[in-house]
Amino acid sequence: MGQTQAGLIEELRARGMRMTPQRAIIFETINQLEGHITAEEIFAQVQKVNAYISLATVYRTLELLQEFDLITPTNLGDSQTCFALKEHCCHHHLVCLQCGNIEEFSDDLFDLVRSRLEDEHGFQVRTDHMSLFGVCKACRGE
Amino acid sequence: MGQTQAGLIEELRARGMRMTPQRAIIFETINQLEGHITAEEIFAQVQKVNAYISLATVYRTLELLQEFDLITPTNLGDSQTCFALKEHCCHHHLVCLQCGNIEEFSDDLFDLVRSRLEDEHGFQVRTDHMSLFGVCKACRGE
DNA sequence: GTAAGTGCAAACAGTTTGCATGACG
DNA sequence: CGTCATGCAAACTGTTTGCACTTAC
Numbered sequence: 001m002g003q004t005q006a007g008l009i010e011e012l013r014a015r016g017m018r019m020t021p022q023r024a025i026i027f028e029t030i031n032q033l034e035g036h037i038t039a040e041e042i043f044a045q046v047q048k049v050n051a052y053i054s055l056a057t058v059y060r061t062l063e064l065l066q067e068f069d070l071i072t073p074t075n076l077g078d079s080q081t082c083f084a085l086k087e088h089c090c091h092h093h094l095v096c097l098q099c100g101n102i103e104e105f106s107d108d109l110f111d112l113v114r115s116r117l118e119d120e121h122g123f124q125v126r127t128d129h130m131s132l133f134g135v136c137k138a139c140r141g142e
Numbered sequence: 143m144g145q146t147q148a149g150l151i152e153e154l155r156a157r158g159m160r161m162t163p164q165r166a167i168i169f170e171t172i173n174q175l176e177g178h179i180t181a182e183e184i185f186a187q188v189q190k191v192n193a194y195i196s197l198a199t200v201y202r203t204l205e206l207l208q209e210f211d212l213i214t215p216t217n218l219g220d221s222q223t224c225f226a227l228k229e230h231c232c233h234h235h236l237v238c239l240q241c242g243n244i245e246e247f248s249d250d251l252f253d254l255v256r257s258r259l260e261d262e263h264g265f266q267v268r269t270d271h272m273s274l275f276g277v278c279k280a281c282r283g284e
Numbered sequence: 285g286t287a288a289g290t291g292c293a294a295a296c297a298g299t300t301t302g303c304a305t306g307a308c309g
Numbered sequence: 310c311g312t313c314a315t316g317c318a319a320a321c322t323g324t325t326t327g328c329a330c331t332t333a334c
Contacts, residue, residue: 120247134266
């Protein structure tokens with residue numbers, strides 16, 4: 001956890017971004033609040049540390065982290081957008097039924113499926129090591 | 143197509159809802175615009191038929207159709223919500239790894255996965271006859 | 285005729301943005 | 310000390326709602 005945060009800060013610096021107390025607090029909050037959280041939730045948590053951090057800064061920082069490819073936004077039915085760290089995301093496979101080629105895709109894509117199956121069916125899906133079948137870009141192009 | 147629309151209207155009437163020209167136009171539009179469409183897209187199309195139908199009515203009708211379980215909303219990354227007819231949706235299976243019990247779930251859940259794999263990888267997934275594995279409600283409760 | 289549906293405009297929620305001020309490096 | 314980040318408030322987008330009016334049944 002501390003490591004991840006140090007990693008975040010380090011990477012920010014490496015890309016010439018400035019390190020501000022606001023950003024540090026927001027990063028730490030995202031690290032602590034595991035799973036999918038909304039901007040508003042981050043804001044609420046962040047305000048406990050420092051009440052003078054604005055919601056706009058939270059949004060701007062989230063945007064920054066997205067550009068850095070460190071978090072991913074997901075839309076889970078609700079009106080609000082959720083965010084999650086990318087670090088732990090596993091990969092799945094896309095298998096082409098025509099040429100047999102296999103490519104990978106991120107586990108993020110299953111966020112909505114997972115949460116809805118949990119909410120609507122009480123079913124806890126194991127999405128590790130999934131394979132989806134279909135037709136790849138190259139084969140479709142012909 | 144005409145059949146589906148007749149079905150919609152019939153079902154509306156059966157539930158004691160009124161049939162208005164606005165609703166007829168909106169239904170027909172949803173039928174014609176296959177796939178996932180936004181309220182705004184429906185509105186634009188509907189206005190070509192009758193320019194005096196308001197966006198509010200489109201939203202109200204969409205809400206109505208959701209209550210009737212005839213369309214499903216989906217959130218595909220964009221800011222706007224997409225809607226699709228439920229009629230063609232196939233079913234998939236949830237297989238419990240502990241008790242072996244199998245339950246069904248709707249293909250709608252894959253909307254986001256499908257569209258993102260198409261957009262991001264150019265991959266056309268075949269989501270028919272899918273099975274997902276995990277732990278069912280009953281087994282989790284223990 | 286009466287309950288339900290409509291249009292309009294105003295309200296609303298979530299997010300973004302312009303600008304003056306403040307602070308990192 | 311220059312540049313970039315912040316806070317504030319106002320703008321913006323997608324959606325919902327209150328209300329007077331209209332219409333289906």
